[in-house]
Amino acid sequence: MAAMHTPQPADSGGTELIAALESAGHRMTATRRAVAALIAGRDGAFETADLLADSRRRHLGVARATIFRTLELLTGLGAVERLDLPSGEHSYVRCESTRHHHHLVCTRCQRAVDLEDLGMSAIVAEAERSTGYKVDRHRVELFGLCPSCQRSR
Amino acid sequence: MAAMHTPQPADSGGTELIAALESAGHRMTATRRAVAALIAGRDGAFETADLLADSRRRHLGVARATIFRTLELLTGLGAVERLDLPSGEHSYVRCESTRHHHHLVCTRCQRAVDLEDLGMSAIVAEAERSTGYKVDRHRVELFGLCPSCQRSR
DNA sequence: TTATATGCAAACGCTTTGCATCACG
DNA sequence: CGTGATGCAAAGCGTTTGCATATAA
Numbered sequence: 001m002a003a004m005h006t007p008q009p010a011d012s013g014g015t016e017l018i019a020a021l022e023s024a025g026h027r028m029t030a031t032r033r034a035v036a037a038l039i040a041g042r043d044g045a046f047e048t049a050d051l052l053a054d055s056r057r058r059h060l061g062v063a064r065a066t067i068f069r070t071l072e073l074l075t076g077l078g079a080v081e082r083l084d085l086p087s088g089e090h091s092y093v094r095c096e097s098t099r100h101h102h103h104l105v106c107t108r109c110q111r112a113v114d115l116e117d118l119g120m121s122a123i124v125a126e127a128e129r130s131t132g133y134k135v136d137r138h139r140v141e142l143f144g145l146c147p148s149c150q151r152s153r
Numbered sequence: 154m155a156a157m158h159t160p161q162p163a164d165s166g167g168t169e170l171i172a173a174l175e176s177a178g179h180r181m182t183a184t185r186r187a188v189a190a191l192i193a194g195r196d197g198a199f200e201t202a203d204l205l206a207d208s209r210r211r212h213l214g215v216a217r218a219t220i221f222r223t224l225e226l227l228t229g230l231g232a233v234e235r236l237d238l239p240s241g242e243h244s245y246v247r248c249e250s251t252r253h254h255h256h257l258v259c260t261r262c263q264r265a266v267d268l269e270d271l272g273m274s275a276i277v278a279e280a281e282r283s284t285g286y287k288v289d290r291h292r293v294e295l296f297g298l299c300p301s302c303q304r305s306r
Numbered sequence: 307t308t309a310t311a312t313g314c315a316a317a318c319g320c321t322t323t324g325c326a327t328c329a330c331g
Numbered sequence: 332c333g334t335g336a337t338g339c340a341a342a343g344c345g346t347t348t349g350c351a352t353a354t355a356a
Binding site: 082084086088090104106107113115118119120122123124126127128131132133134135136137138139140141142143144145146147150 | 237257259260277279285289291293294295
């Protein structure tokens with residue numbers, strides 16, 4: 001009952017991302033389509049620098065600022081989420097669902113899977129009960145090796 | 154079974170932090186004692202800028218670099234932990250225990266409590282089972298309002 | 307005495323902003 | 332057409348580093 005999808009990207013053109021932007025009332029530009037494609041072309045967590053490098057490699061000429069701005073939009077829409085790696089760096093993952101969920105990221109290849117809530121709501125309830133705090137948000141991020149990286153070493 | 158301590162700081166001089174540094178074989182300097190006192194004087198999560206401001210206010214003259222370096226040491230020893238706030242900023246919390254635990258931070262006053270593992274190991278096991286990943290570290294951070302901030306608004 | 311620790315300032319790397327230009331709707 | 336989007340370069344900020352000096356052990 002845990003994994004919400006298989007790790008394989010089903011939307012390599014970024015149509016879901018484009019649809020998200022569009023239905024939120026944002027203008028659909030060639031640049032945004034390009035950024036969506038860059039994100040969709042990535043398998044797993046990525047950093048802004050990755051997108052910028054990909055953009056250059058593919059001669060898409062997307063400006064750094066635009067990458068940040070588009071990522072900010074998508075994050076706001078829940079189509080993408082920002083993670084904090086154990087190292088302290090920021091990275092992003094495309095989300096399969098807009099519902100509340102968490103991420104499990106491979107520390108070797110960055111491949112990521114969405115996880116359902118699992119038992120977190122019970123944990124949150126217990127934390128509230130024992131501390132008297134009222135929890136209004138929580139972050140859970142798991143890191144480890146994906147199946148294929150386990151095999152290859 | 155959840156809270157590991159009461160929110161009230163019991164070590165306002167920073168003796169525990171000093172002891173941690175000392176027993177790890179680090180030299181005990183006046184500057185480190187000062188940083189320990191600054192941290193101990195804080196109730197809850199704090200940022201490096203807070204310590205720097207406190208240092209100036211108290212005329213301790215601790216250099217910015219030294220604050221970062223000492224925090225790095227203490228983090229390595231598990232006496233302090235670095236958190237990633239929802240906003241993306243980094244902050245630190247003094248840890249009551251060196252054992253694995255998590256934090257619950259008040260988003261209004263920054264007061265923080267340590268939490269035991271709660272049910273996380275079961276969640277991790279379930280995530281591993283359903284995804285095939287091998288999890289080797291996880292981060293769980295809860296944010297909300299502490300009892301007194303709930304009352305005062 | 308010698309390895310460590312510190313202060314200072316410069317360097318860094320990531321992210322944001324200001325502003326003129328461009329183009330979707 | 333007009334508002335929103337983009338590129339570019341500069342500014343911002345938090346964090347790290349190099350190096351000369353000071354100090355614990």
